[in-house]
Amino acid sequence: MPLQPWMKLLSVDDHLIEPPRLWSDRLPANLKEAGPRIIEQSRGEDVAPAEVWIYEGRIYPYIGLNAVAGKKPEEFGLEPTRYDEMIPGCYDPKARLRDMDLDGVWGGLSFPSFPRFAGTVFIEGEDKELARLCVLAWNDFVLDEWCATAPGRLIPLIILPLWDVQACVAEIHRTAAKGAKAISFPENPVPLGLPSFHTDHWDPVFSAAEETGMPLCLHFGTSGSAPKTAPEAPFAVTIALFGCNSMYATADLLFSPVFHRHPKLKVGLSEGGIGWLPYLLERIDGTWERHRFYQNVNQDVRPSELFYRHMHGCFIDDRFGVKARHDIGVDHITWECDYPHSDSYWPKSRAYAAEVLADVPDDEVHKIVELNTRRLYNLPA
C-alpha cells in the first residue's frame, strides 16, 4: 500500500466559513456597524430566517452556499442559509479537527468564504480604512484563533488589502511575524480592475513574499472571471472548464516578468488539477521557441524552466494527472481535500487518496501528500 499510515496528508486547499462575530469582535467600536456582520432575512412563513452578511449596507446573501439540510443535489441553487444548517467543521476549528481526524487528514490550509478566496470583496469597500481593517481582522482570526487551535495542523493563509500595495507589504511582514505561511492572491488581477502581472505594480508585494518565504496561492476563480461559453449554457460547462483559469494563470505568469524579477517567489495553483500541465508547458515552450523574438518576453529562459523553479499544482481526483506525474514533475504536485465543499471525499479522503495513488511508489506518494507541501509552505515535520 503506497500511502503508508505514517504519511501525514496535508491539504493545500480547504475552506472555512467565517463565524458571525469575526469582524464585530475585532473592529473599532465606530466601525462595527459598517463592517461585515450577520443579520436575519425572512425566507417566508414557517421557515427560519436566513442569516446573511451585511457590509457597508450591502447584503451578501450566501454565508454558506447550499448548506441547507434536506436538499437533494438536483435542488441545489443559490440561496441564503443559516449557520445551524451547516456542519460545525465549517466555522468551528475544534470541530474541523475532529472532521480532519475522521478523514485521515493531518493538516489543511483554508481559504476565506465571505471575503472570497483572495479577499477581493474588500476591493468593493467604499471606506478603504475600514476595508483594510477588515483584512487585518480576517488574518488575525486565522492566526490567533483558527490556526492557534492546532498549530502545525491548521496552516495559516492570509489575504491582502489588494488596492494598496504598501499596505499589502506591511500586512505580509506583520502576519509573517505572527506565523503566516501563505498568501492568497488573485489568479489574474485584471478582471478585478487591478494592474496585471505584466506591470511592475506588484513588485513590492512579490518582494515581500520572497523576503518572508511565503508562497502565493492562486485559487481558481479569484480573478472573479469564470469560464463561460454562452448565457444559456448550463453551469456544468463552467464547472468543467474551471481548471482553464489555472491554465490562464500559468501562461500569464510564465510569459510575464514576475519570475525574472523575483527569483525566490513560489506559487501554488489551488484546485486547478494537474493533468493539463504537460500539454500546456509543451505548448508554452513551443510558443516561446517560435514567437519570442518579436515580443516583449524574456529571450533567455524557457518558460517550463521557470515553472519548475517556481510553480506547483494540486489535485483531488486527477487520475490522469497522477499517471502523468513524471511529465509534470513529482516535486511539483501537491494534494488537496477541499473540505467542506461537497466535492471533497470526506470522511474518506485518505482512503480515496490511497486508491488514486495505489500504483505510485511510496517515496513519490510521500512527496505528493506531504513533503512537497512542507517544502513549499515552510512547514517543519
Add this chain to the structure above:
Amino acid sequence: MSPRPESERSDWTDLDLLTREEASGRLRAEIAEIEPRLAAAESAERELLETRLRALREAVDELAGS
C-alpha cells in the same frame, strides 16, 4: 440598504458546502461499510476499526443533536 448585493461576483458559486444531511449520509455509509469487516478482522485491525466506528457514530450523533 440595497436588497441585493452590489456585486454578485463570487469565486465559489459552484462550490456548495456539505449539508448536514449529506454529511450524515456519508458517515452512515462509512459505518455500514466498516461494520461487516469487524467479524473477520484480527485483533489489531479490529481495534482500529472499533475506534473508527466509535468516532463515526459520535459524529453522526453530534450532527443530529447539535
